[in-house]
Structures are given as structure tokens and as C-alpha cells.
Amino acid sequence: MRIFRILFLKELRAYFLSPFGWLILAFAALMQGLILTATLKNFSDQAQPESLVFLNFNSPFFWFYFIFLFPVLTMRLFSEETRSGTLEGLLTAPVRTWQVVLSKYGAAYTTFALLWIPALIHFLLFTSLTDIPPPFTWAEVGGAMTGIALMGLLFTALGCLASALTSSQIIAGVVCVGLLLVHFLLGLIPSQYTSQLDAAPFFDFLSSQNHMQDLARGLIDTRPIAYHLSTTAFVLLVTYHLLDFRRWKP
Amino acid sequence: MIEISSLSKSYGRHKAVDQISFEVARGEIVGFLGPNGAGKSTTLRMLTGFLPPTSGAGRIAGKDIFRESLEVRKDIGYMPENVPLYTDMRVREYLRFRGALRGLAGGSLRKRLGEVMEICGLTSVRRKMIKTLSKGYRQRVGLADALIHDPDLLILDEPTNGLDPNQIRAIRELIQNLGEKHTILLSTHILSEVEMTCNKVVIIDGGKIKAADTPENLVNSMRRAGRVSIELKAHKNEVEPLIAQFDEVTRVVGESMSNGWNRFTVFAAPKTDTRLKLGQLAQEHHWPIRSLSRKSGTLEEVFVELTRKD
Numbered sequence: 001m002r003i004f005r006i007l008f009l010k011e012l013r014a015y016f017l018s019p020f021g022w023l024i025l026a027f028a029a030l031m032q033g034l035i036l037t038a039t040l041k042n043f044s045d046q047a048q049p050e051s052l053v054f055l056n057f058n059s060p061f062f063w064f065y066f067i068f069l070f071p072v073l074t075m076r077l078f079s080e081e082t083r084s085g086t087l088e089g090l091l092t093a094p095v096r097t098w099q100v101v102l103s104k105y106g107a108a109y110t111t112f113a114l115l116w117i118p119a120l121i122h123f124l125l126f127t128s129l130t131d132i133p134p135p136f137t138w139a140e141v142g143g144a145m146t147g148i149a150l151m152g153l154l155f156t157a158l159g160c161l162a163s164a165l166t167s168s169q170i171i172a173g174v175v176c177v178g179l180l181l182v183h184f185l186l187g188l189i190p191s192q193y194t195s196q197l198d199a200a201p202f203f204d205f206l207s208s209q210n211h212m213q214d215l216a217r218g219l220i221d222t223r224p225i226a227y228h229l230s231t232t233a234f235v236l237l238v239t240y241h242l243l244d245f246r247r248w249k250p
Numbered sequence: 251m252i253e254i255s256s257l258s259k260s261y262g263r264h265k266a267v268d269q270i271s272f273e274v275a276r277g278e279i280v281g282f283l284g285p286n287g288a289g290k291s292t293t294l295r296m297l298t299g300f301l302p303p304t305s306g307a308g309r310i311a312g313k314d315i316f317r318e319s320l321e322v323r324k325d326i327g328y329m330p331e332n333v334p335l336y337t338d339m340r341v342r343e344y345l346r347f348r349g350a351l352r353g354l355a356g357g358s359l360r361k362r363l364g365e366v367m368e369i370c371g372l373t374s375v376r377r378k379m380i381k382t383l384s385k386g387y388r389q390r391v392g393l394a395d396a397l398i399h400d401p402d403l404l405i406l407d408e409p410t411n412g413l414d415p416n417q418i419r420a421i422r423e424l425i426q427n428l429g430e431k432h433t434i435l436l437s438t439h440i441l442s443e444v445e446m447t448c449n450k451v452v453i454i455d456g457g458k459i460k461a462a463d464t465p466e467n468l469v470n471s472m473r474r475a476g477r478v479s480i481e482l483k484a485h486k487n488e489v490e491p492l493i494a495q496f497d498e499v500t501r502v503v504g505e506s507m508s509n510g511w512n513r514f515t516v517f518a519a520p521k522t523d524t525r526l527k528l529g530q531l532a533q534e535h536h537w538p539i540r541s542l543s544r545k546s547g548t549l550e551e552v553f554v555e556l557t558r559k560d
Contacts, residue, residue: 006350018338085334089395092298092330093351094323 004099011077011107021111024072029118031065036122043135053123053140054216057147058209066148067155067180073112074159075173077104078243082167097244105160105236112152116145139218147215150228151208155180157235164242184208251276251403251433252297257306258457259292266292268457269306274450276402279429281444281465282437284454285557290437291331293454294407297435298328310403324352327396327432331407333388335395337381341372344380345394352399362398370394370424386417393424404428406436410443422447441549451549453556460556469547477545478516478524484537486512492531498522511540 015021039055042048048055056062081087090100123141127134162175187207190200197203204210211224252274259267267289274280284290295301297308299319308315310322336344342363349359367373370390375383380391389409396404409425410418418440425434426447438444444451445465453461453468461468482489486504493502493516501517518524525544532539 002353003351006347010347014338084337085330085332086336087334088295088300088330089328089334089348092300092323092326092328093348094320094353095351096320 003095004103007095007099007103008106011104012110015107015111024069024111025115025118028065028069028115031061032119032122035059035061048135051136051140051217052126052134053136053144054213057144057212057216063184063209066151067177067184069112069115070155070159070180071162071173071176073108074156074163075169075176076163077108077160078163078239079167079169079172083169098240101160101236101240101243105156105239108159109152109156112156113149116148120145137218140216143215143218143220144212146220147212147224150211150224153232154228154235157232157239158183161235161239161242164239251278252308252310252435254293254297254308255306257293257296257308258304259289259296259301260304265457267296267303270454270457270459271306272452272459272462274433274435276433277429278450279425279434279448280436280450280452281448282435282452282454283439283441283444283553284437285439288454288557289457290454291407294328294405294435294437298326298405299323324399325402327399327401327404329392329396329404329406329409332411333392335380335388335391338379340377340379341383341391342367342376344391345372345398348395349398354399362400366394366397369397369427371420386413386420389413389417389421393421397428402433404432404434404436406434408438409436410438410440418443441553445549453553455557461552465549468552469549478518478528479513479541479543479545480516480528480532480539481507481511481513481541482532482537482539483510484512484532484535486514489514489537492535493528496524496527498524 035056038061039052039059042055043052050058078087081090091097120141123134123136158179159172159176162179163169163172165175166172183206186203187209189203190197193200205223205227214221215224252272254273255271256269257267257271258265258269270289270293282290282293292301296303297310297315299315299322302316311325313322313325315322336347339347345363345366346359349362354362364373367376370393372387372390372394375387380388383391389412393406393409396406406425410421413421422443425436428434429447436448449464451461451463451465451468452459463471486506489512490502490504493499493514496518498518499516500519503515503517504512505515506512516524516528523544525542529539529542531537
């Protein structure tokens with residue numbers, strides 16, 4: 001646990017003792033602000049059937065920048081160590097491979113989680129600065145944040161996997177975007193069919209959009225939780241073995 | 251300290267290391283020599299647990315390098331080839347991180363940081379980013395990293411690669427000083443360095459061990475080591491049979507020089523010295539001598555003799 005903490009703090013410092021983490025944070029805050037402004041514009045134009053939280057986290061803008069957060073956060077993690085050779089120094093120190101994988105994953109996920117502080121502040125400001133009744137409830141905010149936390153688990157893990165596959169950051173980033181796009185688009189397949197598709201329940205089960213629509217209404221289902229936790233564990237296991245592969249007896 | 255028995259490593263069909271065995275005793279400084287691609291780095295990587303051996307076994311301080319990798323790694327200070335470092339960390343910050351990974355903390359970590367930075371001459375650059383350091387300083391950071399937990403065994407992969415002569419001298423002196431307390435296995439292809447620092451040499455080529463001995467023994471047992479050359483003012487036909495009658499002499503080649511002088515090259519068995527006998531011979535026959543010398547081999551010649559492809 002001591003080793004894990006040292007590695008985790010080192011990775012977290014790599015994000016926030018360089019401009020890198022702050023740039024992502026600024027980018028996320030900017031996008032969250034823009035989307036909130038756009039959603040509020042919708043509200044001022046006409047009456048909306050859904051809450052501010054729902055529209056905020058289900059707009060196409062949201063998905064567009066959300067998917068691009070992960071390659072930026074994770075592409076460096078393993079590929080840079082492989083390229084520069086520091087992986088050799090790291091793995092010949094008395095550390096276990098799972099400590100390396102989990103510390104990097106944990107630091108990336110923690111950074112990801114911190115990106116949502118501005119969004120929370122936006123909603124807090126809305127209730128404290130305006131005297132109109134807020135067009136959302138805190139349960140909806142909690143649901144949406146649960147959705148973001150769950151998707152973050154899986155998507156960060158996929159980013160780690162992509163980074164462990166290659167020694168090039170660019171390729172790692174492209175592979176990560178590719179994996180996330182495929183995952184996202186799989187959920188859109190049923191909407192391409194006019195008639196009822198037999199496999200529709202399967203695609204709906206995978207669909208990030210579906211999960212987010214339920215959760216942003218404050219409806220917390222155990223299925224998406226089980227789905228995200230189990231796939232995350234699986235992807236991290238694959239990442240672990242990718243990294244430990246050179247230690248396999250050939 | 252290190253015992254390796256028939257250790258092999260294959261990459262697909264290519265055998266990088268082929269059934270090598272050698273031992274390093276506690277307190278020795280061992281030079282691990284070989285041309286590029288001979289399998290030096292692969293062997294060191296197997297010892298440090300970065301790569302698993304395909305077959306064979308190795309033990310460091312009695313612990314198996316594959317099964318007890320984590321324990322073994324605690325005893326080793328390893329400086330990989332080209333000294334990979336986190337370039338966006340500061341020197342002290344980096345060494346602090348590496349020391350913490352090695353289980354040092356609090357006061358003992360701080361004390362040890364001061365010591366290794368002092369030993370490696372890093373105190374003046376401790377606040378600098380590693381990416382702003384010159385190659386020589388980076389090499390020293392790598393060495394400080396390997397030393398931070400005061401390991402019994404230091405494994406250094408080409409520690410002086412790419413340094414200027416002054417820096418090489420500084421690192422060599424550092425290694426000599428460290429050798430008083432640590433066992434050191436260092437790979438290199440700078441032979442003069444090995445002659446000066448190491449008390450044992452292992453030469454590897456094509457994944458196989460060609461020689462393992464002290465530098466002196468290697469030089470003395472060279473094929474060309476016993477060769478003596480003598481310049482006399484005498485007739486070739488008269489001298490050659492007289493020299494050839496000595497037991498250790500295998501062949502005599504005479505060549506004419508100007509003014510009646512002849513140079514004779516005497517091929518003799520290694521570890522012999524025919525100079526005295528030749529001198530006496532010349533005295534008995536009253537041949538004027540102008541030069542008499544024995545060829546003393548260098549480690550470089552040993553290296554070339556053992557690893558030349560022909």
C-alpha cells in the first residue's frame with residue numbers, strides 16, 4: 001500500500017505540477033460553461049420538458065468533448081515510460097506490476113474526477129445567485145455525476161489499455177478515441193432501424209447515452225453500475241497482462 | 251553473490267543469450283565485455299528481473315532471479331543502458347521518489363539523499379530539472395539512483411557510454427571507490443576502463459561466454475602473448491636454427507634490414523619468456539644486439555582475438 005501511495009502521488013504530481021492537468025481542467029471548465037450557457041439559452045427560448053441537468057448532460061456538445069478527455073488524460077501513462085525506457089527502471093525496483101497499473105489508473109481517474117468540480121460549482125452558483133426556483137433537483141445532479149463517474153471508470157481503463165499497447169503517445173491517443181467512439185456508436189445502432197431490432201436490448205445495455213438519460217433523471221439502476229464495474233475490472237486485467245507480458249515464460 | 255547456470259534467452263528463433271554460466275563473488279568488480287548485440291544487456295536485464303530467462307537459472311545472494319524477483323530487486327542497484335530518467339522531475343525530487351520506492355522514509359531518506367548526492371557530485375544541481383542536465387550529470391543521477399538504497403550489488407549497463415574523457419575518469423574513480431564496499435557488475439566496451447577498474451572480466455560474444463578470468467591472466471594466455479622480437483647483426487641462416495631449438499619456440503621468422511642487421515620474430519607458447527635465453531645466445535656467439543623486446547598483449551587484443559568474426 002505504501003508503494004502504491006508513492007507511485008500514485010508521483011503520477012498525480014505529473015498532472016498538476018505541470019501545465020498539463022491545469023490545461024485539461026481549463027478546457028473542461030470552458031466546455032462546461034459553454035454547454036450550460038447553450039442549455040440556458042434553450043430554456044429562455046421555449047419551455048423545456050426536461051430538467052436543466054438532463055439537457056446539460058445529454059446534449060451532443062457534452063458527448064463530443066467528454067470522449068476527447070480520456071485520450072488526453074491517459075495516452076501518456078504507459079507509452080511514454082516505454083518510449084523513454086523509464087519502465088525498465090520502474091519495474092526493476094521492488095514494485096509489483098499491479099501497483100504500477102493501479103497507481104497510474106488511479107491518478108488518471110482522480111484527475112478526471114477533479115474536472116467535474118467546475119460543473120458542480122455552476123449548479124451551486126445557479127441556486128445561490130439567482131432568485132428563480134432552480135430548474136433541476138440535486139438528485140438529478142447526483143445521478144448525472146454517478147453516470148459520469150461510472151463512464152469515467154471504464155473509459156479511463158480503456159485509455160490505459162491503449163497506452164500500454166504502444167510506445168507512441170499519438171497512436172495510444174488515436175486507439176483510445178477509436179475504442180470510445182466504437183463503444184459510443186454501438187449504442188446508437190438501434191436508432192438506425194425503423195422496425196424493432198431483435199438485438200436492440202443488447203445495444204441499449206451498452207449505450208452510454210441510455211445510461212446517461214436514466215441517470216440524469218435521478219434514476220440509479222444497478223445494471224449500468226454492474227456493467228461499468230465489471231468491464232473496468234476486465235480492461236484493467238488485460239492492461240496488467242500487457243505490461244507483464246514480457247515476464248511470461250516464453 | 252551472483253551464480254548463473256546455463257542461462258538462455260531467445261527472442262523467437264534468435265538466441266540472444268545461449269547457455270551462459272558464470273559466478274561473481276562478493277566484493278568483486280566484474281567487467282562484462284562484448285561487441286554490440288552480444289547479449290550483455292539481455293543478461294543484465296534477466297539478472298534484474300526485467301526479462302525472464304527462457305531456460306536456466308540465476309541466483310543473486312542465494313535468491314532465485316525469477317521466482318523471488320521482488321526480493322532480488324531489493325538487493326540490486328541497477329543503472330539501465332542510456333540511463334532512462336523522468337526528465338520533467340528535479341534531481342532531488344527524482345532521487346527522493348526512487349528512494350521512497352526502495353523503502354526509505356523520513357530522516358533516513360533525507361540523510362541518504364544528502365550522501366548519494368555528495369558521492370555523485372550532484373549537490374550543486376539538486377534543484378535542476380533533469381531535462382536541463384548534460385549527459386554526464388544524467389549519468390551521475392542514474393548512478394545515484396542505483397546507490398540510493400545502499401545495495402550489496404550494483405549492476406551498471408555501460409556507465410560511461412557517451413561521456414567525455416574527464417567525465418569517464420570521474421565515473422571510473424567513483425566506481426573504484428564504490429568497489430571497496432559493493433559488488434559491481436558493469437558492462438562496457440571501453441577496454442582500458444576494464445583494465446583499470448575490474449578484477450575479473452567476462453567476455454561474451456554471440457550469446458556465449460568466450461572467456462572469464464582476471465585481466466592479467468587473459469592477457470598472458472593470449473595466442474600472441476609470448477612473441478619476442480630481436481634485432482641482431484648476424485646471418486639469418488646461422489641464427490634461425492639456433493633459436494628454433496628452444497622448447498617453447500614454435501617458429502622463427504627472420505627478415506633482413508639495412509647494414510647487415512636482421513630482425514627475428516620468435517613465436518613462442520603463451521606465458522613464456524624467451525628473452526633471457528635469446529640474450530645469452532647472442533652473447534655466446536658475440537652477435538651485436540640492437541633491440542630485444544617481448545610483445546605484451548593488451549586486453550583490447552584479447553577482446554579482438556576472442557570476438558573477431560573470421
